[in-house]
Amino acid sequence: MGERPDPPLDFPDYKSTQLRAPRRPFVRLASFDDAAGPVFGRDRVGEHDNDLTVGGALGERIIVSGRITGRDGRPVRDTLVEIWQANAAGRYAHSADNHDAPLDPNFSGAGRCLTDGDGRYRFVTIKPGAYPWQNHQNAWRPAHIHFSLFGTSFRERLVTQMYFPGDPLQRFDPILNSVTQAAARDALVASFDLDATVPEWALAYRWDIVL
Amino acid sequence: MRTPSQTIGPFFRGKLLEQPIVFEDGDARIEGRVFDGEGVPVDDALVEIWQPEVNGFGRCATGPDGAFHFRTQQTPHANVVVFARGLLRHLVTRMYFSQDEVPSELTDRRDTLLARREGDVWRFDVHLQDPKETAFLDV
Numbered sequence: 047m048g049e050r051p052d053p054p055l056d057f058p059d060y061k062s063t064q065l066r067a068p069r070r071p072f073v074r075l076a077s078f079d080d081a082a083g084p085v086f087g088r089d090r091v092g093e094h095d096n097d098l099t100v101g102g103a104l105g106e107r108i109i110v111s112g113r114i115t116g117r118d119g120r121p122v123r124d125t126l127v128e129i130w131q132a133n134a135a136g137r138y139a140h141s142a143d144n145h146d147a148p149l150d151p152n153f154s155g156a157g158r159c160l161t162d163g164d165g166r167y168r169f170v171t172i173k174p175g176a177y178p179w180q181n182h183q184n185a186w187r188p189a190h191i192h193f194s195l196f197g198t199s200f201r202e203r204l205v206t207q208m209y210f211p212g213d214p215l216q217r218f219d220p221i222l223n224s225v226t227q228a229a230a231r232d233a234l235v236a237s238f239d240l241d242a243t244v245p246e247w248a249l250a251y252r253w254d255i256v257l
Numbered sequence: 258m259r260t261p262s263q264t265i266g267p268f269f270r271g272k273l274l275e276q277p278i279v280f281e282d283g284d285a286r287i288e289g290r291v292f293d294g295e296g297v298p299v300d301d302a303l304v305e306i307w308q309p310e311v312n313g314f315g316r317c318a319t320g321p322d323g324a325f326h327f328r329t330q331q332t333p334h335a336n337v338v339v340f341a342r343g344l345l346r347h348l349v350t351r352m353y354f355s356q357d358e359v360p361s362e363l364t365d366r367r368d369t370l371l372a373r374r375e376g377d378v379w380r381f382d383v384h385l386q387d388p389k390e391t392a393f394l395d396v
Binding site for chain 1: 297299343345
């Protein structure tokens with residue numbers, strides 16, 4: 047596996063790129079060294095920070111878990127995984143979100159954990175709702191969870207979004223469709239994971255990440 | 258298949274850990290602002306600096322005036338990473354504290370990577386787009 051199949055920066059269907067995407071060519075520095083990545087936040091991860099439902103969040107409780115590997119398939123151990131998301135009604139607990147949907151006082155929408163020795167992470171959360179976002183007429187973001195990952199070197203740093211299987215909004219979403227390769231878009235969609243469900247308690251999704 | 262990037266979006270503030278003080282005893286105060294192609298401050302960016310020589314990592318969300326700040330140790334350069342709504346993948350650049358350290362490959366854009374000394378502060382602004390566009394790096 048070589049280059050990451052990232053979207054282009056200039057993608058007119060996503061309006062916010064218009065004044066923010068750089069226009070000039072990137073510069074390659076001979077001196078750039080892809081040294082070991084930053085170690086960040088280990089001491090700031092609490093035991094229950096991977097459970098976003100603590101306190102009784104409203105919505106469909108779900109488990110989201112997966113494995114983080116490098117390009118060579120090796121597990122990425124002890125790395126910080128941060129997530130944030132809208133609540134079940136499609137509203138973020140954020141001052142800039144003015145969508146007319148209820149806030150849930152028991153749901154901050156933020157979680158974090160460290161991967162284990164096999165590169166695995168696991169969150170308990172609620173299924174986020176879709177929400178409108180004014181990018182174009184009748185624009186709605188498909189349900190998604192934001193992820194931030196560090197990996198083991200500078201080039202592995204990744205901020206991305208996980209989507210849910212079978213969501214009909216995905217084909218209309220310019221952010222997901224900014225990824226031009228179909229297989230790479232598929233890599234952003236989690237799978238339903240019957241084995242990870244907890245009977246009488248929560249459904250589960252699996253999403254593996256390759257840095 | 259490597260997992261592709263997606264934008265950080267506008268709603269990460271308060272959700273991601275922040276760390277604008279990299280070293281308590283750091284004597285370098287860095288202040289900067291992020292601007293879009295029309296010179297408007299970008300008030301929903303996340304700026305990270307990483308100084309591999311000292312394993313220093315900092316992270317700061319920009320405020321209403323597009324401003325970010327760090328307190329850290331001075332090293333020959335700091336890697337600077339910018340995330341924002343409207344950036345489908347993050348941008349990488351570098352901040353240098355001395356003109357002599359800025360690599361020659363940057364030719365006429367060397368000044369965009371040079372922090373300027375203003376009193377006790379190192380000032381480093383990031384312009385995402387022309388006409389003052391910061392030189393971003395292909396890593």
